[in-house]
Amino acid sequence: MNPETALELYRTMVVMRKFEEKLFYLFSTRAMPGSMHQYNGQEAVAAGVCAHLSRDDYITSTHRGHGHCIAKGADINAVMAEMFAKSTGCCRGMGGSMHIADFNVGMLGANAIVAGGIPIAVGAGWSCSYLKNGNVSVAFFGDGAANEGAFHEALNLASVWQLPVVFVCENNLYGFSTHYRRVTNIENIADRAAAYGIPGIVADGMDVNDVYEKGGDCIQRARDGKGPAILECKTYRFRGHSRFEPAVYRGKDELEEWKKRDPIVVWRKALRDDMGVAEKKLTALEEDAQMVIDESVAFAESGPDPEPAAYKECIFK
Amino acid sequence: MKTTIVQALRQGLIEEMKRDDRVVLLGEDIGVFGGAYRVTEGLYEQFGEERVRDTPISEGAIIGAAVGAAMTGLIPVAEMQFNDFIACGMDQLCNQAAKMRSMMGGQVSVPMVLRAPMGATGRAAQHSQCLEGWFMHCPGLKVVLPSTPYDAKGLLKTAIRDENPVVFLEHKMLYGGASPGGKAKSAVGSLSEAYAPAPDEEYTIPFGKADIKREGEDVTVVATSFMVHLALEAAEQLKTEGVEAEVVDLRTLVPLDRESILASVEKTGRIIVAMEEVTTAGAAAEVAALIAEEGVFYLKGPVKRVCSADTPIPFAPAMEADAVPGSDDIARAIREVMEWE
Numbered sequence: 001m002n003p004e005t006a007l008e009l010y011r012t013m014v015v016m017r018k019f020e021e022k023l024f025y026l027f028s029t030r031a032m033p034g035s036m037h038q039y040n041g042q043e044a045v046a047a048g049v050c051a052h053l054s055r056d057d058y059i060t061s062t063h064r065g066h067g068h069c070i071a072k073g074a075d076i077n078a079v080m081a082e083m084f085a086k087s088t089g090c091c092r093g094m095g096g097s098m099h100i101a102d103f104n105v106g107m108l109g110a111n112a113i114v115a116g117g118i119p120i121a122v123g124a125g126w127s128c129s130y131l132k133n134g135n136v137s138v139a140f141f142g143d144g145a146a147n148e149g150a151f152h153e154a155l156n157l158a159s160v161w162q163l164p165v166v167f168v169c170e171n172n173l174y175g176f177s178t179h180y181r182r183v184t185n186i187e188n189i190a191d192r193a194a195a196y197g198i199p200g201i202v203a204d205g206m207d208v209n210d211v212y213e214k215g216g217d218c219i220q221r222a223r224d225g226k227g228p229a230i231l232e233c234k235t236y237r238f239r240g241h242s243r244f245e246p247a248v249y250r251g252k253d254e255l256e257e258w259k260k261r262d263p264i265v266v267w268r269k270a271l272r273d274d275m276g277v278a279e280k281k282l283t284a285l286e287e288d289a290q291m292v293i294d295e296s297v298a299f300a301e302s303g304p305d306p307e308p309a310a311y312k313e314c315i316f317k
Numbered sequence: 318m319k320t321t322i323v324q325a326l327r328q329g330l331i332e333e334m335k336r337d338d339r340v341v342l343l344g345e346d347i348g349v350f351g352g353a354y355r356v357t358e359g360l361y362e363q364f365g366e367e368r369v370r371d372t373p374i375s376e377g378a379i380i381g382a383a384v385g386a387a388m389t390g391l392i393p394v395a396e397m398q399f400n401d402f403i404a405c406g407m408d409q410l411c412n413q414a415a416k417m418r419s420m421m422g423g424q425v426s427v428p429m430v431l432r433a434p435m436g437a438t439g440r441a442a443q444h445s446q447c448l449e450g451w452f453m454h455c456p457g458l459k460v461v462l463p464s465t466p467y468d469a470k471g472l473l474k475t476a477i478r479d480e481n482p483v484v485f486l487e488h489k490m491l492y493g494g495a496s497p498g499g500k501a502k503s504a505v506g507s508l509s510e511a512y513a514p515a516p517d518e519e520y521t522i523p524f525g526k527a528d529i530k531r532e533g534e535d536v537t538v539v540a541t542s543f544m545v546h547l548a549l550e551a552a553e554q555l556k557t558e559g560v561e562a563e564v565v566d567l568r569t570l571v572p573l574d575r576e577s578i579l580a581s582v583e584k585t586g587r588i589i590v591a592m593e594e595v596t597t598a599g600a601a602a603e604v605a606a607l608i609a610e611e612g613v614f615y616l617k618g619p620v621k622r623v624c625s626a627d628t629p630i631p632f633a634p635a636m637e638a639d640a641v642p643g644s645d646d647i648a649r650a651i652r653e654v655m656e657w658e
Contacts, residue, residue, distance in 0.1 A: 092423065109420070119409055122378065122382050124385040131391075150409075156378070316459075
């Protein structure tokens with residue numbers, strides 16, 4: 001990995017984390033509407049995969065979609081404004097956290113139906129293949145989604161049509177409160193790839209380098225017309241399922257163990273100790289990231305609320 | 318001239334596929350085999366596998382792939398073998414396709430068509446339903462039900478050019494009997510000239526414009542799909558009794574041509590809503606509600622619905638005939654409302 005990429009991965013992850021930290025604060029101190037599902041801990045997955053994508057490639061995301069949006073290069077001001085339900089939000093206040101999307105950068109939307117985005121990513125991959133534009137499509141989803149019928153139908157279709165789609169399973173161990181091994185009788189969801197005749201790869205989702213390397217292989221393979229693959233990233237969410245959900249179903253020790261592998265802390269150490277990036281440079285990058293987030297909040301707060309009847313314009317084109 | 322709905326739909330698909338390379342077809346058995354009801358016969362050979370794609374039996378993935386493709390530059394026309402099977406892909410239709418544009422604040426549109434046969438033809442509960450009410454109840458979907466080859470071609474071309482998801486429901490009794498398993502049950506041979514052929518020339522039919530299939534002064538029968546023809550049959554029976562019924566073919570339920578419905582009721586003062594869907598909470602109920610809200614003072618008596626019984630459609634022919642309305646049921650309803658002065 002070249003030094004610029006290494007630093008860019010770090011920057012992306014820091015922006016995601018600071019975005020989530022700011023949201024957590026905003027939710028706790030004021031009436032931010034709705035709910036949210038936070039990405040803290042899983043940053044290496046979106047960062048490592050999306051580093052291989054251009055604006056013209058597509059991704060679909062999940063209810064836990066803030067990180068994917070940021071990694072795909074969405075306009076952070078518009079994403080933050082959507083959290084505030086402003087008319088300047090990326091979805092003009094129609095979607096909120098669970099539907100954030102930015103079609104200018106190929107981010108086809110967070111999706112509040114578990115596995116709902118997977119068949120859509122297959123359709124986007126079909127477009128890329130039919131139009132022969134060299135683009136690819138990536139479906140992000142969780143371990144819970146792998147037990148939905150949509151997962152099976154979508155993977156089978158992508159495989160028989162040999163579409164340029166990469167299925168990125170973020171296995172954060174829990175579907176809401178339920179440990180995946182209580183509802184999934186195999187260790188690796190990637191092993192299901194065998195059922196579709198496609199590669200199934202397991203990556204350390206706490207190590208951005210590993211995700212970057214293996215994600216890059218899957219994406220290049222898809223771009224080369226060799227068809228889909230599953231990339232399962234073993235990861236962990238540091239917060240509860242949603243908003244202030246305390247996650248009492250997980251032991252405190254478990255959380256502390258995983259936090260020792262915080263992908264941002266780990267990568268920062270690698271940058272400084274192994275790649276010789278100056279502490280000053282890292283600090284400056286972190287301050288810049290904070291500024292990006294603070295500016296997005298200022299942008300969001302200053303934006304107008306949508307007209308109460310504005311939703312009527314969106315139903316049909 | 319295309320004299321059956323199957324031929325007219327095929328012609329509509331061919332014209333649109335020639336007009337626009339982005340139009341692609343997908344569905345179960347539509348390619349090599351030519352479609353369970355033969356709508357796509359010959360299209361695989363004419364347009365190739367890239368544009369006429371056989372799929373696994375995966376309704377969710379078929380609809381979902383159509384949604385994703387529509388969001389990213391294609392115009393997919395997906396076929397369901399029976400409209401009952403849409404239930405397997407309901408999330409992708411109702412939570413994804415219908416809501417995508419709204420949820421994303423208008424950033425995207427989903428220009429796709431979902432075609433599906435419907436109606437009772439002796440195949441019992443899971444191959445006989447008329448589900449237009451489900452789709453009408455889901456804001457963001459347009460819902461189209463052609464009753465003639467002429468309308469089928471013109472409406473399908475409009476559906477393909479529409480930038481929103483369109484559910485296009487085709488009644489099996491109107492197909493014309495083409496079926497790989499021998500002649501399928503069909504009413505086409507016994508229909509009047511109202512089953513108008515589709516000319517080969519270019520035309521489209523706008524959504525939201527009902528078609529008065531028969532003019533009359535005494536009673537309005539609002540109908541869709543196959544029931545339009547049963548209403549016309551009933552009207553001919555009643556003509557001999559001195560009653561002139563007006564038959565209003567809605568053609569599209571979303572958008573709904575409220576003006577034409579109200580105008581006809583204003584003229585006749587009596588209304589029957591004839592649809593093959595089950596009675597409760599359907600499209601016919603919606604038309605009845607429209608009259609109650611906006612046309613009640615035109616009426617000489619209550620609105621009357623002629624729909625299927627609230628039941629899974631039974632198999633035995635005599636039971637099916639009892640559950641599903643026929644022209645006699647419409648004629649009886651007309652006689653009833655004619656008693657109101």
